[in-house]
Amino acid sequence: MKKNRLLTIITYAFLVFWALIVLFPFYWMVLTSVKDYGAYNAEYIPRFFTLFPTLQNYADAFTTVPLGRYLLNTLWFTVGTTALMLVVITLAAFAFARLQFAGRDIVFTLFLALMMIPNELVVITNFTTITNLELRNTFTGLILPSVTSVFYIYLLRENFAQIPDELYYAAKVDGTSDLRYLRKVMIPICRPTLVTITILKIIECWNSYVWPRLITDDADYYLVSNGIQEIRENGFGRANIPAMMAAVVVISLPLVILFLLFRKQIMSGVARGGTKG
Amino acid sequence: MKIILSHLTKTFPGRGRGNKKKEDVTAVNDFTFEIPDGKLVGLLGPSGCGKSTTLNLICGLQKPTEGQIFFDEEDVTPLTPQKRGVGMVFQNYALYPHLNVEQNIRFPLENLKGEDKLSKEQMRARVEEAAGLVQIGDLLDRKPAELSGGQQQRVAIARALVKLPRVLLLDEPLSNLDARLRLQTREEIRRIQKKTAITTIFVTHDQDEAMSISDLIVVMKDGLVQQIGKPQEVYDNPANLFVAKFLGTPPINVFDGRVENGSLFIGEEVVLKLKNVSDQPVHVGVRPEGFVLSENGSFTCRLSRPEVMGRDVSIVSTHTASQNPVVRSIVDAECCEHLSGDTVRFMLKPQKVFLFNQTTGERIPFEIER
Ligand SMILES: Nc1ncnc2c1ncn2[C@@H]1O[C@H](COP(=O)(O)OP(=O)(O)OP(=O)(O)O)[C@@H](O)[C@H]1O
Ligand SMILES: [Mg+2]
Numbered sequence: 165m166k167k168n169r170l171l172t173i174i175t176y177a178f179l180v181f182w183a184l185i186v187l188f189p190f191y192w193m194v195l196t197s198v199k200d201y202g203a204y205n206a207e208y209i210p211r212f213f214t215l216f217p218t219l220q221n222y223a224d225a226f227t228t229v230p231l232g233r234y235l236l237n238t239l240w241f242t243v244g245t246t247a248l249m250l251v252v253i254t255l256a257a258f259a260f261a262r263l264q265f266a267g268r269d270i271v272f273t274l275f276l277a278l279m280m281i282p283n284e285l286v287v288i289t290n291f292t293t294i295t296n297l298e299l300r301n302t303f304t305g306l307i308l309p310s311v312t313s314v315f316y317i318y319l320l321r322e323n324f325a326q327i328p329d330e331l332y333y334a335a336k337v338d339g340t341s342d343l344r345y346l347r348k349v350m351i352p353i354c355r356p357t358l359v360t361i362t363i364l365k366i367i368e369c370w371n372s373y374v375w376p377r378l379i380t381d382d383a384d385y386y387l388v389s390n391g392i393q394e395i396r397e398n399g400f401g402r403a404n405i406p407a408m409m410a411a412v413v414v415i416s417l418p419l420v421i422l423f424l425l426f427r428k429q430i431m432s433g434v435a436r437g438g439t440k441g
Numbered sequence: 442m443k444i445i446l447s448h449l450t451k452t453f454p455g456r457g458r459g460n461k462k463k464e465d466v467t468a469v470n471d472f473t474f475e476i477p478d479g480k481l482v483g484l485l486g487p488s489g490c491g492k493s494t495t496l497n498l499i500c501g502l503q504k505p506t507e508g509q510i511f512f513d514e515e516d517v518t519p520l521t522p523q524k525r526g527v528g529m530v531f532q533n534y535a536l537y538p539h540l541n542v543e544q545n546i547r548f549p550l551e552n553l554k555g556e557d558k559l560s561k562e563q564m565r566a567r568v569e570e571a572a573g574l575v576q577i578g579d580l581l582d583r584k585p586a587e588l589s590g591g592q593q594q595r596v597a598i599a600r601a602l603v604k605l606p607r608v609l610l611l612d613e614p615l616s617n618l619d620a621r622l623r624l625q626t627r628e629e630i631r632r633i634q635k636k637t638a639i640t641t642i643f644v645t646h647d648q649d650e651a652m653s654i655s656d657l658i659v660v661m662k663d664g665l666v667q668q669i670g671k672p673q674e675v676y677d678n679p680a681n682l683f684v685a686k687f688l689g690t691p692p693i694n695v696f697d698g699r700v701e702n703g704s705l706f707i708g709e710e711v712v713l714k715l716k717n718v719s720d721q722p723v724h725v726g727v728r729p730e731g732f733v734l735s736e737n738g739s740f741t742c743r744l745s746r747p748e749v750m751g752r753d754v755s756i757v758s759t760h761t762a763s764q765n766p767v768v769r770s771i772v773d774a775e776c777c778e779h780l781s782g783d784t785v786r787f788m789l790k791p792q793k794v795f796l797f798n799q800t801t802g803e804r805i806p807f808e809i810e811r
Contacts, residue, residue, distance in 0.1 A: 330535035337500050338549035338604070339523035348548075352539045 193416075197221050197409035204406050221410035225395060228404070230383070231411055234391035238415075241306055241376075241387055242369040248311040249365055250358065256317045258346050261324035262332065272321075278314045291378055301382040309375065310368075316361050323354045359429050363422065370419055388415045442513050442607045442640050444476040444499065449508035451494050451664075468494040470664035472508070476657075479638040481631065483655030483672070485648060485687070491664040492644040493532075496610045499642065500527040512607055523552075525608075528601030528639075532613045534593045536585040542596050543581040546571055549604045571603040574633055591622045598633065609634070609641040615650060627654050648688050652676065660684050677792070682802035685726045685795055691755070691771070693795075695764040698725040703810060705796070708762045712740045712789050714810035723805060724764075724797040729755070731793025732770035738786035742768050747780060758785050 196204065198217040201224075225231050259265075260272050290309045299305030327350060335345045351358065373389040380386055386394070392415070395408045423430060449472040455463035468491040476482050484492050497503040499510060501522035509518045517525050536545050546568045550559055559567070572578045575595035585593055594614055601609055611630065615623045631654040634641045645651050651658050652672040660667040660675065660683075668680040679685035685693050698707040699722045705713040707725055732740075734756075742758035745767060749755075756770045770787065796805040 328533070328535065330531045330533055331537060333502050334529065334531055334535040334600075335548075336502060337522045337527055337529045338600075339552040340548075344552070349537055349539075353537075355539075 193409050193412055196406055197413050199406050201404065201406050221404075221406040222414070224404065224407040225411040225414065228407065229391055229394045231388070231391055231395075231414065233384075234386050234388045235415070237385060238370060238387045238389075240303060242366055244303065245307045245310050245369050246362060246365045248307065249313060249316070250362060252312045253317045253320055253361070254346070254351065254358075256312070257320035257324050258342075258350065260317070260321045262342070262346075262350075275314050276318060279318070287374060287378070290375075294379055299379075301380050301385050303385070305379050306376060306385065306387075310372075313365070316365070319361065320354065320357060323357045324350055327353055356429070356432070359426070360432065363426050363430055366422065367419060370415075443478045444608060444640060444642075445511040446472050446474045446476075446499075447509045447511065448473055449495070449498060449510065450506050451491070451498055451503060452506045467664050469498065469505075472666055474659065474666065474669060476640060476642065479640055480656040481634045481641045481643060481654060483651030483658040484642055484644045484661065485651040485658050486646065486661035486667075487687070488646055490661045492646070492661060493612055494664075495661075496529070496612050496642065496644055499608065500529050500610055501525050526604070526606050527608045527610060528604065528606030529610045530594070530597045530601050530612065530614045532616060534585075534597040534614075534617075536593060536596055536600075538585055541582055541584050542572070542577065542588070543568055545585065545596055546599045546603050549600060553604070567603055568599075571599040574602060574636070575599045575629070589622075590618050591626050594618065594626060595629070598630070602633070602637065602639075606639060609637075609639045611641065611643045613644050613646070615645070615647075623650070630654060649690060652688070660687060662687075679726075679795060680804055682724055682726065682797040682804075685797070689728060691729050691769045692765070693726045693728055694768050694770075696725040696727070696760065696762045697764065697799075698723050698762065698796075700796070705794075707740065708760070710739055710741060713791060713794060716808040716810045718796070718805060718807045721805075722799045724799055724802070726795040726797060727789060728793040729769050729771045731790045732756075732772065732787040733790060734772050734780075735786055735788040738788040740787045740789060742785050742787070744780070744783055744785040749774070756780070756785060 195212075195214065198219070198221065199214050200216060200218050201221065203214070203216070260268065286309075294300060294305045294308065297305070299308070331349060332345060335349060340348070371389065372387070376385075376387040377390055377393075380390065383394075388411075392408055392411050395411055396403045396405075449469055450467065451469040453466040453468060455465045470491075472495065484495060486492055494503065498505050501517070501520060501524075505518065509516055511517065512525070537548065540548065547564055550564045550567060553559060568581075569578065572581060575598050577592060577595050577599065580588065580592060580596075585596065588596065594617075597614070598611075614630070615626055618626060627650055630643070634654075643651070643655065655672055657669065658672050658675055659669045662683050668675055668684045670678075675684065676688050679688065682695070686695065696707045698705060698712075699720075700706070700715060700718045701720050703715050703718070704711045705715055705723075705725065712725075742760045745757045745759060747754050747756050752774065753771050754774050756772060758768045758770070759766075760768050791809045796807055797803065798805055
């Protein structure tokens with residue numbers, strides 16, 4: 165009994181310690197964002213707290229660059245990409261799981277083979293393609309390369325394939341069309357997976373940096389990730405770190421809220437989709 | 442509505458590579474049969490004999506290789522399942538797990554289009570009627586996972602009935618239930634079928650089930666129909682050894698025997714005197730109830746043990762000519778009090794004895810010499 169108690173205490177102590185380590189960067193981010201610009205620059209040794217918090221940095225973040233606009237751009241980009249991708253992968257997964265057509269298994273194998281090609285390689289060819297199509301600095305160009313995901317198609321197909329065939333036959337006998345079956349039976353049954361995919365995709369879009377950075381050089385199409393970079397470059401000879409941190413806080417907030425709302429879904433999704441690292 | 446199957450054949454292409462190519466599988470072979478209106482037909486046969494395939498052909502999920510299917514005068518062979526108006530209950534019920542009972546039953550109605558389209562109220566009325574018929578009116582809000590096997594099965598039947606199908610097909614609907622529930626549910630199916638008078642085909646590999654509720658039974662083997670008839674007729678008059686063996690619990694006792702000069706021999710004993718049968722080796726089938734204990738009976742077996750099963754006693758014995766490991770006979774409880782020694786003697790009831798050709802298994806008719 166006593167030993168158990170000790171073990172619990174040690175476990176909790178360790179967890180608290182670990183939580184502190186994990187949370188520290190967040191604390192540091194928030195702390196820096198409320199430090200006065202002058203005060204921040206005067207600190208030779210960074211302080212772990214501030215006695216005079218200020219919101220000035222937040223105002224700066226929105227005024228030195230059009231952060232509101234970037235947020236809106238990112239929102240568009242995220243919603244557009246995620247919605248399109250959901251349609252694409254659902255239909256693809258349905259075809260692979262349910263329909264019979266010549267070459268289905270070969271095509272699916274080729275799809276899976278695509279997963280072995282590293283993203284960084286694909287970025288280069290995508291860049292060439294989008295540039296040749298003259299889609300630089302457009303939303304189409306931003307969105308197009310990520311409206312499909314082989315991994316999510318695979319994940320969803322496996323889910324669809326687990327639905328017993330009899331349900332499909334029963335639906336057929338009852339006069340259900342393929343699309344209606346997909347809509348009324350398959351999608352609702354696989355809803356948890358779809359929700360997980362949606363959330364993961366939103367996070368991915370919100371955080372994307374390399375592609376938007378490559379494909380846009382017009383500030384009208386910047387996403388928040390590029391916006392932060394811009395704030396950094398705007399500090400008169402010296403990076404305006406507090407303003408940058410304020411922007412980071414603003415940008416992170418939607419994701420934090422999303423995470424808090426769908427905590428369970430994300431955790432199970434990460435556990436299930438954990439193979440993709 | 443009457444269903445006519447005309448030379449229905451379904452062949453699946455063989456699988457395999459190169460010169461190892463397997464032979465085609467003929468799951469249903471030249472099935473011709475007319476199912477009268479409003480009857481319940483039991484489709485009976487061992488696993489893999491083509492029962493499910495027959496149902497799938499009738500409901501349209503599979504296309505026949507040859508032959509036609511008529512519903513009354515209408516040729517439905519080219520129609521898709523949607524257009525045939527068939528209700529089907531699958532072996533594992535195939536309920537939609539994310540919908541509650543009411544939504545499950547309503548699902549087929551929501552597919553109706555054009556002039557058949559129903560209003561919300563009409564749908565509710567139909568759902569309630571169907572649910573009432575199978576007595577699950579108080580379960581409408583539950584999900585399938587929250588129902589017992591028997592209740593799930595009733596939901597499946599209600600879903601099949603709700604669109605007022607012309608034909609009801611049931612594919613081994615009782616196989617997932619325990620023995621008691623199975624008994625209860627098959628009565629239920631019978632009751633519902635009688636009440637709705639929908640022509641029904643009921644697939645099972647359990648002969649008890651088929652015998653007890655069917656108007657007609659069809660016995661199949663390897664895709665070929667062996668015999669069609671009223672359950673009792675088929676039992677009393679099996680067309681061949683397969684049918685005789687397949688029907689009846691406990692199963693029929695089969696002996697190697699021969700006919701010589703109008704005498705039926707089992708081993709060295711003459712058990713019956715026959716007319717109009719040529720001399721030949723035969724299989725002799727004797728129903729368990731065809732044995733009568735008798736001190737001076739003509740048929741001698743080595744007694745193993747009597748088994749009391751309530752009203753009746755089953756006498757387990759062995760015989761060298763028997764094809765089954767033991768000979769089982771069912772006799773009245775009073776008769777076997779004086780059972781002693783290690784042999785037991787029987788007389789055979791001629792109407793419970795069947796002769797079969799040893800090579801083809803076909804029935805050999807005979808008359809009794811008195
Ligand atoms: N799609 C298919 N391709 C190839 N062969 C098939 C196919 N479907 C069924 N068969 C074969 O056809 C035969 C009949 O199958 P069927 O499913 O009709 O049997 P069943 O009588 O319903 O058996 P059970 O009682 O086990 O359900 C079997 O030999 C089976 O292997
Ligand atoms: Mg079957």
